[in-house]
Amino acid sequence: MVRGSTLALRPLERSRLYEDLVERLGEYVEEAKMVAGDRFPPERDLARQLGVSRTSIRQAMVVLQAQGFVDIRHGGGAFLRRPRGFGESLPRLMERRRRLPEVLEAREGLEVKLATLAAGRRTGQQLVAMRAALQRMRDDIAHGGLGIEGDRDFHRAVAEAAQNRVLVHLLDEIADAVQETRVESLSEPGRPLRSIDAHQRILEAVQASDADAAAKAMLDHLRQVADVSLLRWEPPSAGLADE
Amino acid sequence: MVRGSTLALRPLERSRLYEDLVERLGEYVEEAKMVAGDRFPPERDLARQLGVSRTSIRQAMVVLQAQGFVDIRHGGGAFLRRPRGFGESLPRLMERRRRLPEVLEAREGLEVKLATLAAGRRTGQQLVAMRAALQRMRDDIAHGGLGIEGDRDFHRAVAEAAQNRVLVHLLDEIADAVQETRVESLSEPGRPLRSIDAHQRILEAVQASDADAAAKAMLDHLRQVADVSLLRWEPPSAGLADE
DNA sequence: CGGCGTCAATGGTCTGACCACTCATCCTCT
């Protein structure tokens, strides 16, 4: 049940070939000093030089295309779109726990805005969803649980109420890391009760269509969450070497 | 040179097969009422039933894996991770211009936070970068340009100064749409000059390490940008049917 | 009954082929 306890004995994931190739292509971009608009060598050449099949090259390229880093034109070639952060997918970026403080900050940026918008746009139905999530949290905690699901649903409901799919999408992208912080925070003694109050204040502000109050309530809540997890994981020295 | 002027005669891009397959798989997830954790049919079955090669199925799966929607285990199968927004990549979500108001709101959430953080963390070198970008903007405008590159570089410099790669990554994901709003805004008569002032205020606040002032300056600036583009593109009726 | 080997199922990669599209080149007709 306890998952991360034996950190050294975790199942050691073998990387897929196309992931390595994405990395290699990133190195190539740097070495060749490619800039936006430059063309990559043909797939056949890359395959030969890297000693892999064209199939694998194509998988890597397709992923890079989906991530918006390259632009592939049938019959034309593959072109670089964004040299910055080439091949650095967000899940990959966040797989190290020391990124969690950054995740908390990103969450503040996104969710405070979402709360502000929600206060101005929420429908009655969305208020019902928020109340239901909060109640679910209360029930779970009353029965000795941590209220994790209710907490997640509540924030989800606020996001829905903001009626901005771009923001929701961005929040979804860091959802996994956010979930980690959620669990960590609610595992703190006495924290679930206080969390209920914080959510209650957010709900009231959104219900009252008070955008500023909603933003403040959300910010206070997230600071409370960060208070624990942040200080535990990150020595406050920022800006050091990264890779 | 003028790119988007003949909207009807744009080069009509044929969709790639794997993109269609991603969509089909999304439909399958709904029809089969799959929930997180459910397993997909084997690649060979999917290929046969959809009448395509396994290669193409794999490309679709690899993309979905990179986007975090599925979890593929060698020898085990492919499992659903997030049913919500399945296969809905951000570029695809934003390719319709009516999403631009949402992009502006997302930009506010991200960049206001970035400005706040930048005020607290910026190094001398990053201040230099901000000043250089602003100067580049001034020079370009003095010579009759719109200062687009300088504007972009300035916001980039602020983001760098915030020293939060997660936030920067999220901002990068909407970079293309942001660029559209930038061009549109700076094309407004008299706007470049006012934009310089707005950037100047942001720079001063960040330089003074005044987080609140930086946030306010950035928000004012973005509101100014939105003032034009927002009202032009979006009839203010939100929450209507989408697809 | 429990541990362990076996093997079918399933994803991972490779090969070679052919199709579709692009673009520069050259040829033809005016």
Place this chain on the structure above:
DNA sequence: AGAGGATGAGTGGTCAGACCATTGACGCCG
């Protein structure tokens, strides 16, 4: 000579089939 079209090499898109690597359940054997 110039405009237009035909041609062909280059390059991405897809396919079929094969084989390897890993998983997980089943059943054998102690």
